[in-house]
Structures are given as C-alpha cells and as structure tokens.
Amino acid sequence: MEKFDVIVVGAGLAGLAAAYTLAGEGIEVVVLERGDYPGSKNVSGGRLYLNPVRDLFPGLWDGAPFERAIVREGATLMARNRSFTFHYTGSELRTDKPQSYSILRSKFDRWLSERVEERGGMILAKTLVTDLVRDNGRVAGVIAGGDELRADVVIACDGVLSLLPEKAGLRAPGRPHDFAVGIKEVIRLDRQVIDDRFNVGDGEGAAHLFAGDITKGLFGGGFLYTNDESLSLGLVVSIEDIAKEEAAGDAPALFEAFKARPEIEPLIRGGETMEYGAHVIPEGGYRALARLCGDGILVAGDSAGFALNLGFTVRGMEYALASGYHAAKAVVEAKKTGRFDAAELDVYRTFLEDSFVLKDFHTFKDTPRVLSNPHLFGHYPELIGNLMRDLYAVPAGPKSPVFTTLRKHLTLSELWTMIVDAKELTKI
Ligand SMILES: Cc1cc2nc3c(=O)[nH]c(=O)nc-3n(C[C@H](O)[C@H](O)[C@H](O)COP(=O)(O)OP(=O)(O)OC[C@H]3O[C@@H](n4cnc5c(N)ncnc54)[C@H](O)[C@@H]3O)c2cc1C
Known part of the structure; x- marks a missing residue:
C-alpha cells in the first residue's frame, strides 16, 4: 500500500x-x-x-x-438571415503583459x-x-x-x-440546468492566412463570440479564437434547453449549421480539421458550487x-x-x-x-438566471438584424425617414419589454 x-x-x-x-x-x-x-x-x-x-x-x-496574445475582441448577434457585429481593440491589449492568450x-x-x-x-x-x-x-x-x-x-x-x-x-448529483455542452473543432490554417483574415500582426490574435440563431434561441453561443497556425471554433448550448427543445436539433447539427453560416465559412475556408471534441461545462455559477x-x-x-x-x-x-x-x-x-x-x-x-475566485462568483451570482432569458438569444438578434436591414436598405422608391424606421421596430410594447429585460441585466 x-x-x-x-x-x-x-x-x-x-x-x-x-x-x-x-x-x-x-x-x-x-x-x-x-x-x-x-x-x-x-x-x-x-x-x-x-x-x-x-x-x-x-x-x-x-x-x-x-x-497568440489576444488584441482584438469581436461579438456578433446572429439573426436567421443577417447579423450585427462589433469589434474592439485597445492599447491595453497590446502591452508586454497581454491580458489573455489563446x-x-x-x-x-x-x-x-x-x-x-x-x-x-x-x-x-x-x-x-x-x-x-x-x-x-x-x-x-x-x-x-x-x-x-x-x-x-x-x-x-x-x-x-x-x-x-x-x-x-x-x-449533489448534477442537474441539467447547471450544465452546458460544448463542441469544439481545431482547424489548421497558415499563419499568414490567419493574420490576414483576422487583421492581426505577428503573434497577435483575435477572439470572437457569437449569440443568437446559431443556438436556435437556446441559452448558449459560439466562439472563435485564433491560434498560431489554427483556429478554435466552437458552440456551447445549455443541456437542459437542448433536451427540451427537440425542434432545435442536437448540438453537433447546430455546430455544422454554425460552420456553414456566411459569417463563419469564409473564415475557416481551406482549413483542415485537426481535432474535434465535445465536453460539458459547469454553468450553474455560485449557487451550484x-x-x-x-x-x-x-x-x-x-x-x-x-x-x-x-x-x-x-x-x-x-x-x-x-x-x-x-x-x-x-x-x-x-x-x-x-x-x-x-x-x-x-x-x-x-x-x-x-481572492478573485469567490469574489467573482459572488458578484455574478445572478448571471446564469439573467442570461437564461430566451429574448437574448432569439428576439433581440432578430430585432437588431431587422432594424439594421431597414436602416441600410436603399429601396427602388423613396426611403423612409430614419425616425419612422426606428418607430417601426422600437414600438412602445417593444420598448417596455426592453426596459423589463434591461432591469434584469443590471443584476449582472
Ligand atoms: C467548449 C468549451 C469551451 C470553453 N472555453 C473556455 C475558454 O475559452 N476560457 C476558459 O477559461 N475556460 C473555458 N472553458 C472552461 C474550461 O475549459 C474549464 O473550466 C477548465 O478546463 C477546467 O479545468 P479543470 O482542471 O478543472 O478540469 P479539466 O481540464 O476537465 O481536467 C480534469 C481532468 O481530470 C481527469 N479525470 C476525470 N476523471 C478522472 C478520474 N476518475 N480519474 C483520473 N482522472 C480523471 C480528466 O481526464 C481531466 O484531465 C471551456 C470549456 C468548454 C467545454
């Protein structure tokens, strides 16, 4: 012994x-x-x-x-047929002590x-x-x-x-509510191709998160991180939600549909899959520790x-x-x-x-509940997508005033829903 x-x-x-x-x-x-x-x-x-x-x-x-040291952040809200993206970069991300790495x-x-x-x-x-x-x-x-x-x-x-x-x-034995399943692929691409596609320099990398229609309105989202000579692309979805919503399909099917999106396909084009894995993630937060x-x-x-x-x-x-x-x-x-x-x-x-560990978990103790609001993964991406479509549209005839376009999408009942949801979001 x-x-x-x-x-x-x-x-x-x-x-x-x-x-x-x-x-x-x-x-x-x-x-x-x-x-x-x-x-x-x-x-x-x-x-x-x-x-x-x-x-x-x-x-x-x-x-x-x-x-790679992450110097560019990105996030995309995905509606069914359109998406809205923003990027962020800042000098604090390009120091000799970068805040994060892939x-x-x-x-x-x-x-x-x-x-x-x-x-x-x-x-x-x-x-x-x-x-x-x-x-x-x-x-x-x-x-x-x-x-x-x-x-x-x-x-x-x-x-x-x-x-x-x-x-x-x-x-206690795990409850589906407290877990998500993640699927991830590592896709090999040339270093220079990555630099060009993600607009980063030598040793620099980009991180991008995605939410919305890619999880069919279920709690979850996608991620894409640049490695030295590969990309890490993945999708995470709540186990409880996906078990309940048969119409959403299974996680591997959602992941394949995510890869085929016009926002993603050109980024991974020509790449070769080196790794494919699925894993569970604890997402219950403070109350599930x-x-x-x-x-x-x-x-x-x-x-x-x-x-x-x-x-x-x-x-x-x-x-x-x-x-x-x-x-x-x-x-x-x-x-x-x-x-x-x-x-x-x-x-x-x-x-x-x-330490930061339990301080963070305490600070964000309501986050799992607040983020499980289905509006965040279905309704708002569609709303923002449709608003963008109409703002950018140049029709054959005369174009509506911007205010009319805003009023069409941001109705009183819509604004009320937003206020209620925003009140919840103040808790995270
Ligand atoms: C798809 C996905 C994306 C994620 N993205 C990020 C991210 O970008 N950033 C981030 O910070 N976190 C992320 N996470 C979470 C992060 O990966 C985990 O929180 C982290 O890996 C936990 O580390 P760990 O050492 O606790 O567990 P693990 O890394 O899971 O290690 C547990 C180890 O225990 C071993 N083991 C299990 N059972 C036994 C046994 N009975 N006997 C012997 N060995 C055993 C396993 O083989 C494994 O090696 C992500 C998770 C997933 C699934």
Missing part, C-alpha cells in the same frame, strides 16, 4: 496547478490522470485570461506555449505537467480513479486500477463530471463548479489554476498542524474568498 502526502486526481489545469504549488513547497504529491497524457482529455475554448493568475506562479509563464490544451497541459515533474511532483497517466478510500468516515486515499493509494489529503480536480466530490458527499472541503479532501476547478459564462467572456481556466493553487496552499497550512480535517482545510475557502 502506497502513502503520499497528497494525491491529486485529474491532470487538468486545477490539478496541475495544485501539484506544481505543492511540489514547490517540498510536499510529496502524485497526480493521477485517466488520459494517455495530461491534456489528452481536456477540451476548452482555449482563451486563458492571465492577469488574475500571473502573480500566483512567478517565473512560470515565461516559457509557456501560448498561441492556448491549445493538448500542448499546454503537457507543458505544465513537465514543470510539475521538474519540481519533483509525480504524474501517473492512464490511471483511472474509481473510488475514495475512507477511514472512519474521513477520506484517506483513492482506489485506482484496483489498487489502494493513501494520502493525508486528496485534492479532487477530476473535472466537470467529477465523481469524487459526489462520493465524498460534497456535491460544491462544498469545497471535507475531512481529508478538497475540491478545485470544474469539479467544484468554478466556470463562469458572462456572455462576453467564458472563463474557467484561470479559476481552475487559482483554485488548484489555493487548495495546495491550504494543505501547506494544514500541514503545520498535522491535521487534515475539514476544520483545518477550510482555510481553502478563506483563501478563495479573499
């Missing part, structure tokens, strides 16, 4: 961040990963906001395999796992954890490949469909529910990195007392409350 100081389950960003931090403190840590190698099972849109986690890992980022997880997680090993952490790939070991009700290790591995603390970083927090009684610790166990990353979709940003990776880091620091604190009960490990929650 093996005994470690800490067993981390899952070599995603949460697990690797925890192991990197623990190994840096001289704590004996093993990471158990079911995939063939770290990154092999991980799907993400691939935009990492570095600012919140830059200082947690000093010296780490210099050699990181970032794809990454590819198959490269990035592998690179981070090598940094863990350099510090003396152990990574065991192809190792599926199937259960927890308990001593008198407290977690004392895991069962992996039929073997019992013991540790003072287990850190569950086993992702969104996490098994361990449920087994430890820290999380797991309990963060128990006797001998901590929960971090998606496993705890740390992903936040604000519509214009989709964030999970830096919450994974930060929660992994703080879980490790909590173990370091508990080790000083030699006790690893929930009471000692609860310092993890304090660390998260003092």
Whole structure:
C-alpha cells in the first residue's frame, strides 16, 4: 500500500496547478490522470485570461506555449438571415503583459505537467480513479486500477463530471440546468492566412463570440479564437434547453449549421480539421458550487463548479489554476498542524474568498438566471438584424425617414419589454 502526502486526481489545469504549488513547497504529491497524457482529455475554448493568475506562479509563464496574445475582441448577434457585429481593440491589449492568450490544451497541459515533474511532483497517466478510500468516515486515499493509494489529503480536480466530490458527499448529483455542452473543432490554417483574415500582426490574435440563431434561441453561443497556425471554433448550448427543445436539433447539427453560416465559412475556408471534441461545462455559477472541503479532501476547478459564462467572456481556466493553487496552499497550512480535517482545510475557502475566485462568483451570482432569458438569444438578434436591414436598405422608391424606421421596430410594447429585460441585466 502506497502513502503520499497528497494525491491529486485529474491532470487538468486545477490539478496541475495544485501539484506544481505543492511540489514547490517540498510536499510529496502524485497526480493521477485517466488520459494517455495530461491534456489528452481536456477540451476548452482555449482563451486563458492571465492577469488574475500571473502573480500566483512567478517565473512560470515565461516559457509557456501560448498561441497568440489576444488584441482584438469581436461579438456578433446572429439573426436567421443577417447579423450585427462589433469589434474592439485597445492599447491595453497590446502591452508586454497581454491580458489573455489563446492556448491549445493538448500542448499546454503537457507543458505544465513537465514543470510539475521538474519540481519533483509525480504524474501517473492512464490511471483511472474509481473510488475514495475512507477511514472512519474521513477520506484517506483513492482506489485506482484496483489498487489502494493513501494520502493525508486528496485534492479532487477530476473535472466537470467529477465523481469524487459526489462520493465524498460534497456535491449533489448534477442537474441539467447547471450544465452546458460544448463542441469544439481545431482547424489548421497558415499563419499568414490567419493574420490576414483576422487583421492581426505577428503573434497577435483575435477572439470572437457569437449569440443568437446559431443556438436556435437556446441559452448558449459560439466562439472563435485564433491560434498560431489554427483556429478554435466552437458552440456551447445549455443541456437542459437542448433536451427540451427537440425542434432545435442536437448540438453537433447546430455546430455544422454554425460552420456553414456566411459569417463563419469564409473564415475557416481551406482549413483542415485537426481535432474535434465535445465536453460539458459547469454553468450553474455560485449557487451550484460544491462544498469545497471535507475531512481529508478538497475540491478545485470544474469539479467544484468554478466556470463562469458572462456572455462576453467564458472563463474557467484561470479559476481552475487559482483554485488548484489555493487548495495546495491550504494543505501547506494544514500541514503545520498535522491535521487534515475539514476544520483545518477550510482555510481553502478563506483563501478563495479573499481572492478573485469567490469574489467573482459572488458578484455574478445572478448571471446564469439573467442570461437564461430566451429574448437574448432569439428576439433581440432578430430585432437588431431587422432594424439594421431597414436602416441600410436603399429601396427602388423613396426611403423612409430614419425616425419612422426606428418607430417601426422600437414600438412602445417593444420598448417596455426592453426596459423589463434591461432591469434584469443590471443584476449582472
Ligand atoms: C467548449 C468549451 C469551451 C470553453 N472555453 C473556455 C475558454 O475559452 N476560457 C476558459 O477559461 N475556460 C473555458 N472553458 C472552461 C474550461 O475549459 C474549464 O473550466 C477548465 O478546463 C477546467 O479545468 P479543470 O482542471 O478543472 O478540469 P479539466 O481540464 O476537465 O481536467 C480534469 C481532468 O481530470 C481527469 N479525470 C476525470 N476523471 C478522472 C478520474 N476518475 N480519474 C483520473 N482522472 C480523471 C480528466 O481526464 C481531466 O484531465 C471551456 C470549456 C468548454 C467545454
């Protein structure tokens, strides 16, 4: 029977961040990963906001395999037959410390796992954890490949469909309402073609989000990020909504229709699909978070529910990195007392409350409810699309005054609906 100081389950960003931090403190840590190698099972849109986690890992980022620094933002509201787009760029996005980068997880997680090993952490790939070991009700290790591995603390970083927090009684079984499904393709394109199509320079990248008819009015949206020599293109849709609305079709069909849109097809034209993956995303926000610790166990990353979709940003990776880091620091604190009960490990929650992680989740606690307003994904994209159509139209006969066109679309009842919806939007 093996005994470690800490067993981390899952070599995603949460697990690797925890192991990197623990190994840096001289704590004996093993990471158990079911995939063939770290990154092999991980799907993400691939935009990492570095600012919140830059200082947690000093010296780490210099050699990181970032794809491109994001210097152009874009968003498109898609109606059935038209769309409305805006772009944003600013000098703050073009500094020597860019706020966000595109990454590819198959490269990035592998690179981070090598940094863990350099510090003396152990990574065991192809190792599926199937259960927890308990001593008198407290977690004392895991069962992996039929073997019992013991540790003072287990850190569950086993992702969104996490098994361990449920087994430890820290999380109730998932409700469809709290999850979305994401489909993502990585499409190879020449570097120069990407620079030209997205109007970016060497090493610079663009990020673009899409909402509206692409999800047939259901809660969700699309994303497109430029990598060094590829694009990450994806679509996310609420699991509860898509299960209810048969007419919308299934997620792969929505994704194919998205790719065929005239706004998207020219951007991916000539590209070759290198990767295709589907994955679940936690979207329940603050109210759906797991309990963060128990006797001998901590929960971090998606496993705890740390992903936040604000519509214009989709964030999970830096919450994974930060929660992994703080879980490790909590173990370091508990080790000083030699006790690893929930009471000692609860310092993890304090660390998260003092950090951007729980502050963000608290600030945006109403976001999942407010954003589930179907008007945002059907009615408004159509309204804005139709308004734009009429403003830009030059008919064969005389053109209506602009005010008449505005009045045609922005009727009193329409304005009233907008006020009611806007009042809700003030809560996010
Ligand atoms: C389509 C999509 C787009 C997204 N876009 C973005 C984005 O642009 N930006 C952003 O910040 N976030 C994004 N997210 C969210 C982000 O990817 C996640 O929040 C983040 O990857 C969570 O990291 P993690 O380490 O907690 O979990 P994961 O990366 O899922 O890692 C969990 C690991 O645990 C392993 N594992 C699971 N069960 C076991 C077991 N029983 N035994 C052993 N190993 C196990 C898995 O193989 C995996 O390697 C997106 C997610 C999706 C699905």
